[in-house]
Amino acid sequence: MLRLTKFMKFEAEIVVARDSFDSSAIYLHPEFAKKCGIKEGDVVSVEAKRAVKLKVKLSNSAPENGGIIPNSIFASFLTDFENFKRFKARIEVTDEKESTIEEIIEALKSNEK
Amino acid sequence: MICTACSCLCDDVFIEDGKVLNACKRGFEHISKFKENRAIPRVRGGTVDVDKAIDEALELLKSSKKPAIYGLDTSTVEAQRLAIKIARKLGCFIDDNSSFCLGDFVEMILRKEVPTTTLDDVRDYAYVIIYWGANVYQSLPRHMSKYTYYPRGAKRNRGYDEDRYLVVVDVRKSDIAKLAKKNAKFIKVERDLELVESFIMAAEGKAPKHIEVVEILREMKKSELNVLFGGLGLKYGLGDTKILAEMINKVNSYAPLAFLPAGFHSNMRGFNETLFEDVGFVNKFSFAENRSDQRFAFTELLKEEAIDCAVIVGTDPVASLPFDISRKLAKIKTIVIDPKDTVTAKLADVVIPSAYSGIESGGTMVRSDGVRVKLEPLEKAEIDDVYILKRILEGL
Amino acid sequence: MPLTPMEIYKLLPKTNCKKCGEQTCMSFAFKLINREKKLEDCKPLFEEKKYEIQLKKLQEMLKPLEKATETGLIVNEALCNGCGNCIVVCPVHVEKDPRGAGVGKGPTIADPIYRIENGKLIVLNMHACRRYGKSRILCVVCRENCPTDAISFLEG
Ligand code: SF4
Numbered sequence: 001m002l003r004l005t006k007f008m009k010f011e012a013e014i015v016v017a018r019d020s021f022d023s024s025a026i027y028l029h030p031e032f033a034k035k036c037g038i039k040e041g042d043v044v045s046v047e048a049k050r051a052v053k054l055k056v057k058l059s060n061s062a063p064e065n066g067g068i069i070p071n072s073i074f075a076s077f078l079t080d081f082e083n084f085k086r087f088k089a090r091i092e093v094t095d096e097k098e099s100t101i102e103e104i105i106e107a108l109k110s111n112e113k
Numbered sequence: 114m115i116c117t118a119c120s121c122l123c124d125d126v127f128i129e130d131g132k133v134l135n136a137c138k139r140g141f142e143h144i145s146k147f148k149e150n151r152a153i154p155r156v157r158g159g160t161v162d163v164d165k166a167i168d169e170a171l172e173l174l175k176s177s178k179k180p181a182i183y184g185l186d187t188s189t190v191e192a193q194r195l196a197i198k199i200a201r202k203l204g205c206f207i208d209d210n211s212s213f214c215l216g217d218f219v220e221m222i223l224r225k226e227v228p229t230t231t232l233d234d235v236r237d238y239a240y241v242i243i244y245w246g247a248n249v250y251q252s253l254p255r256h257m258s259k260y261t262y263y264p265r266g267a268k269r270n271r272g273y274d275e276d277r278y279l280v281v282v283d284v285r286k287s288d289i290a291k292l293a294k295k296n297a298k299f300i301k302v303e304r305d306l307e308l309v310e311s312f313i314m315a316a317e318g319k320a321p322k323h324i325e326v327v328e329i330l331r332e333m334k335k336s337e338l339n340v341l342f343g344g345l346g347l348k349y350g351l352g353d354t355k356i357l358a359e360m361i362n363k364v365n366s367y368a369p370l371a372f373l374p375a376g377f378h379s380n381m382r383g384f385n386e387t388l389f390e391d392v393g394f395v396n397k398f399s400f401a402e403n404r405s406d407q408r409f410a411f412t413e414l415l416k417e418e419a420i421d422c423a424v425i426v427g428t429d430p431v432a433s434l435p436f437d438i439s440r441k442l443a444k445i446k447t448i449v450i451d452p453k454d455t456v457t458a459k460l461a462d463v464v465i466p467s468a469y470s471g472i473e474s475g476g477t478m479v480r481s482d483g484v485r486v487k488l489e490p491l492e493k494a495e496i497d498d499v500y501i502l503k504r505i506l507e508g509l
Numbered sequence: 510m511p512l513t514p515m516e517i518y519k520l521l522p523k524t525n526c527k528k529c530g531e532q533t534c535m536s537f538a539f540k541l542i543n544r545e546k547k548l549e550d551c552k553p554l555f556e557e558k559k560y561e562i563q564l565k566k567l568q569e570m571l572k573p574l575e576k577a578t579e580t581g582l583i584v585n586e587a588l589c590n591g592c593g594n595c596i597v598v599c600p601v602h603v604e605k606d607p608r609g610a611g612v613g614k615g616p617t618i619a620d621p622i623y624r625i626e627n628g629k630l631i632v633l634n635m636h637a638c639r640r641y642g643k644s645r646i647l648c649v650v651c652r653e654n655c656p657t658d659a660i661s662f663l664e665g
């Protein structure tokens with residue numbers, strides 16, 4: 001099915017949370033998700049300093065113009081220290097699979113910047 | 114048993130008919146899932162036996178010029194002592210999570226720069242209870258119900274709405290801020306320093322910017338014990354603890370106020386105390402230079418590429434450090450001692466599987482208020498932090 | 510959020526047809542909440558196709574009612590992190606278990622109203638709650654001290 005929102009990037013406010021969420025997901029605010037045409041269960045590419053692909057879940061405690069990423073390797077991968085707790089990212093629906101921890105470890109080991 | 118999932122170290126947890134009773138959700142997950150995702154002994158990705166892993170760790174340490182030991186916040190005091198001995202023998206760096214958590218607060222207390230108290234006394238006597246930058250509902254789930262605001266205490270037996278005065282200070286309306294209703298205050302702060310200054314001014318009898326502080330001080334006057342719990346929000350909001358110590362002491366010239374940290378790793382305070390007893394500093398210490406310095410904090414050492422080998426015990430820095438720093442960690446030799454197959458373990462050169470303190474292994478931990486607690490493990494694993502660290506110490 | 514009769518009323522046919530045995534749709538809404546009537550008693554809702562969407566919404570809305578105890582209590586497990594505030598503040602616990610729940614520990618009496626099992630609040634003995642029975646009072650102390658509103662009551 002052709003999805004209108006595909007290939008469209010949305011600017012999102014991301015908060016890194018310590019709370020006990022499932023660590024391999026991004027929790028979008030339901031209103032924000034609706035606005036962007038993103039559904040629960042979609043995989044989105046989240047791009048800040050680097051990019052990861054995460055499964056979408058919804059949560060009302062997410063910021064209204066974005067989402068929460070649990071404090072995990074995925075959150076670390078996206079950010080640097082200065083704006084660790086809150087940062088802006090671009091979000092886009094993708095057909096690809098979610099990123100795995102192993103992929104990130106590979107990226108860690110490889111020396112390219 | 115004692116729950117070791119956070120620094121409350123709750124002592125009323127038990128298992129009955131296969132159900133975990135009284136532990137909060139965090140505690141339950143900790144206790145019920147300890148068998149999952151366990152570390153296996155590995156050397157450079159290949160599975161080996163524990164002896165081989167320990168030998169390999171010894172080799173790495175012996176050939177390292179600038180090693181560091183890091184973590185230990187969920188290990189027992191006994192294991193922490195051994196780790197300090199190893200660091201001394203190697204003349205290397207030792208640090209834990211408290212260097213970017215609440216180590217400064219604990220140091221302030223251990224140096225006796227501010228008055229402090231115990232959670233038991235808070236329960237029995239405290240009237241004004243201030244949570245500053247600490248949403249304990251998430252970090253220390255049972256803190257308020259077990260020790261501070263809600264329990265009836267010896268001198269505080271009429272319940273929270275009459276016998277306690279709650280103050281919550283935070284940048285946002287946190288979970289616990291919602292509980293500040295009757296006989297309580299929620300102060301939303303953008304700049305913590307302004308509020309600190311307000312407390313100082315009010316204690317000096319001047320009109321403060323945050324006027325509600327005057328009423329809080331007046332309430333404090335009614336009791337022999339009031340307490341301020343400082344969390345990460347306060348630490349990061351202020352940056353420097355000097356002004357905080359000044360504030361607490363100024364307030365004390367007017368009304369009693371004790372200080373306690375609200376940090377969460379089960380035995381982080383234990384690490385701070387154990388190191389302090391030995392060398393007079395709470396963290397980020399170099400045995401080569403015999404002093405503590407911000408530059409010796411583990412993240413700084415990585416950033417500056419000041420170390421070539423790290424022993425990481427019971428913590429998962431790669432999961433939480435910024436990627437650029439993790440990448441530096443990936444470049445040096447790493448030895449992980451952990452019961453869990455952490456992200457850091459996945460890229461370590463050597464992995465030595467250990468046991469969960471409090472569940473599979475006994476010993477002592479120090480609660481966030483400095484009270485020592487003897488663990489009551491369910492099992493007795495042969496290989497735990499103490500066993501591994503002892504063998505490393507002997508092998509060096 | 511506690512369910513209000515008004516929210517239910519809005520979705521009913523609002524024709525006051527009396528087929529349910531009540532004088533008005535509003536009083537039917539009240540009875541629904543008190544579980545004295547069932548949604549099925551409102552015949553038009555099921556028979557007439559134009560109410561289809563409203564019916565779905567109502568069924569969704571009333572789902573928690575099935576889980577409510579005799580005192581109208583609903584615990585939303587997903588929101589509870591087992592902090593124990595509700596247990597320690599409950600005046601009944603304080604009175605009956607002064608050395609246990611009263612001082613912040615897990616309950617030490619055999620039949621507490623609540624206790625934390627596997628990290629979640631469990632209702633063990635609703636009969637001891639002040640909201641139970643004839644001379645009940647609409648106590649809300651436990652609900653008031655839950656930081657995440659995991660506890661709700663159908664009324665009050
Ligand atoms: S508050 Fe902390 S120590 Fe107590 S049960 Fe919860 S996680 Fe365990």
Ligand code: SF4
Pocket residue numbers: 598599600601602622637638639640648649650651652
């Ligand atoms: S409603 Fe009142 S009596 Fe009943 S459980 Fe809650 S606090 Fe206890």
Ligand code: SF4
Pocket residue numbers: 588589590591592593594595596629630654655656657658659660
């Ligand atoms: S107060 Fe709320 S979160 Fe805490 S145990 Fe009770 S229901 Fe659960």
